[in-house]
Amino acid sequence: MTNVRNIKDPNIYAVIPVYNEEVLIESFLRDLANKLLQITPNYKIVVVNDGSSDNSVEIIQSLVGQLNIKFISFSRNFGQEAAITAGLEASKDADAAIIMDCDFQHPIEVIDQFYAKWCEGFSNIYGVRNRTDQSATRSFLSEIFFKVSNELMGVKIPANAGYFRLLDKQCIKAFNSLPENGRFIRGLFAWIGFKGYPVPFDVADRQDGTASRWGYRKLFKLAFTGIFSFSSVPLRLISIFGLLVSLVAMSYGLYIFIESLFFGGDVSGWPTIVVSIMFFSGVQLISLGVLGEYISRIFEEAKKRPRYIIDEDESRNL
Structure with a gap:
């Protein structure tokens, strides 16, 4: 049962990470401002420049006096997860915050559906991509990731849900x-809970004609970050596998002992021994790699470095 919200002119923020979007950023921000103004006069667009090397910063600065923009600029590229984090930290006074990309792949008109569900009392309204635009390989890998992650992470991440969503003030x-620096935001959005609601949408093409910046390498890196940031299951699997190997080794050793003692046969099998050594050497290296992933994350957290460094914060000019 949801509690219907009836807030007159709510404070609605939009969190927009930007990285080298000089071609699209002005038209996007103007369209977004028009849409938000239809909902409430108390809107604010939190634009986070993630170390752009093109003219995105200059274009955004020229719009600060025209649109209700809160501009934050990083000292370098810290990544989309850091930019979203900075935007949400700057949205602490909002009744609700909408997170979306500025390349028009997240349709602005879907905001109306987000807002309607928020008014109905939902707190964590997330966009779910209709995957008609994906290749068969990418769809298969995506499906595998969501199935594996939901088994390993202990939280249910909705399939085909990403950053595009509306969060209310509780969320x-x-x-x-949340204090951690190494962040898998999609998992954190699921972990915090609250009343969720999926809103399907069609992913549009980038209006500048370029391909998506989320290549396979970036997606695999994100998947590993999610698994190692959220789950200790890989460590447990190492322990379980080690126990099974020990049982097999003891059984085989007992077999050899009985054969030698009662049947007097010579123990042979040098090829088997060599293959076994190579196999278990590989297993040990993989196990060390898994341990190394966890240790490296502990090392990064122990340094207590900030998630990002702000070079320029134009919010004081509003």
Whole structure:
């Protein structure tokens, strides 16, 4: 049962990470401002420049006086996860915050559906991509990732849900209270809970004609970050596998002992021994690699470095 919200002129923020979007950023921000103004006069667009090397910063600065923009600029590229984190931390006074990309692949008109569900009382409204635009390989890998991650992570991440969503003030507060630096935001959005609602949408092509920046390498890196940030299952699998190998080794050793003692046969099998050594050497290296992933994350957290460094914060000019 949801509690219907009836807030007159709510404070609605939009969190927009930007990285080298000089071609699209002005038209996107103007369209977004028009849409938000239809909902409430108390809107604010939190634009986070993630170390752009083109003219994105200059274009955004020229719009600060025209649109209700809160501009934050990083000292370098810290990544989309850091940009979203900075945007939500700057949205602590919002009744709700909408997170979306500025390349028009997240349709602006879907905001109306987000807002309608928020008014109905839902707190964590997320866009779910209709995957008609994906190749068969990418769809298969995506399906495998969501199935494996939901088994390993202990939280249910909705399939084909990403950053595009609306979070109410409870969700924003809960998200901003999380202390870790190594972040898998899609998992964190699922972990904080609250009343969720999926909104399907069609992914549009980038209006500048370029391909998506989420290549396979970036997606695999994100998948590994999610698994190692959220789950200790890989460590447990190493222990379980080690126990099974020990049982097999003891059984084989007992077999050899009985054969030698009662049948007097010579123990042979040098090829088997060599293959076994090579196999278990590989297993040990893989196990060390898994341990190394966890240790490296502990090392990064122990340094307590900030998630990002702000070079320029134009919010004081509003």
